[in-house]
Amino acid sequence: MSAAAEIVFDHVTKRYAGRDAPALDDLSLEIPAGTFCVLVGPSGGGKTTALKMVNRLIPFDSGDIRIDGRSVRDLPLTELRRGIGYVIQQIGLFPHQTVGENIATVPRLLGWPKRQTAERTVELLELVGLEARDAERYPAQLSGGQRQRVGLARALAADPPLLLMDEPFGALDPITRFRLQTELRRLHREVGKTVIFVTHDVDEAIQMGDRIAILREGGVLAQYDTPDAILAHPADDFVAQFVGEDRALRRLALRTLRDVTLEPGSQSEPGSRVSPDTTVRNAVSLMLETGDEQLVVVDGDRVLGVFHLRDAGELL
Ligand SMILES: Nc1ncnc2c1ncn2[C@@H]1O[C@H](COP(=O)(O)OP(=O)(O)OP(=O)(O)O)[C@@H](O)[C@H]1O
């Protein structure tokens, strides 16, 4: 497998024994290498099933799943799973092993020299925002958010080209969750892996995904596109309802003032001062709160330009 893998679901169908409705119905999805792809949808839509078919924890009935052009059915199971980092909610850390030992699970299986494994462990702890000395601690001595970071570090240990993540942040408080979401996005930019990330939270999907696949009940793909395209043009009523009536505001949240054309302005310009990293949604919210028609975008002492309330409408 390459540094980041291309994943293709090709007309995949799955029926569990004793159930009439398929869990996944003719799913076709192309995920280009390096994409952060989010599977989202209501409970029972087949998200976990789709994910577990990639590493063959669940067999499928028909169709095919290919990683870099090779069917997962043709890959030896050990080779397949070593190429995949798998992160699931809450579970998974070995309680009687230290954080360091947990992270080194796959390198140990692969027979890496001790020193290389130790160096990699420290590197990963830093990458996920923990400290080198946390390696000595046990999972029970960590907070939920810290455990989740260890799970992520363990999944990344042997540098797999594909990460599968099933609601990894579901059990976290909103603040920890936001922090880990931000970090995972940064990490994705840095390490450039292909990620398939499952959530039932549409906000999380919009914030995290380069592309979003929306699965509806019965395992039917309702829409597959970029967050902006889905918010701007929901494929049908189901998608429109799922992404919410405030989808226009959600689109504005995808952009910051750095991404929009500002009108030139000087220091004497009236209006609140905001950083270019402010989202357009927050800029609008601020203007509605203060009653101003415009904001001045500043970088330290430098005025970058002026953003008007009416500009927001034009962006949609
Ligand atoms: N082992 C199983 N045997 C029978 N049916 C199953 C099994 N696992 C899942 N299902 C059914 O398949 C469908 C899809 O389940 P799946 O777990 O993939 O949904 P999901 O989208 O991950 O839902 P959630 O958001 O609740 O995690 C559901 O109707 C579920 O009841």
Ligand SMILES: [Mg+2]
């Ligand atoms: Mg699930």
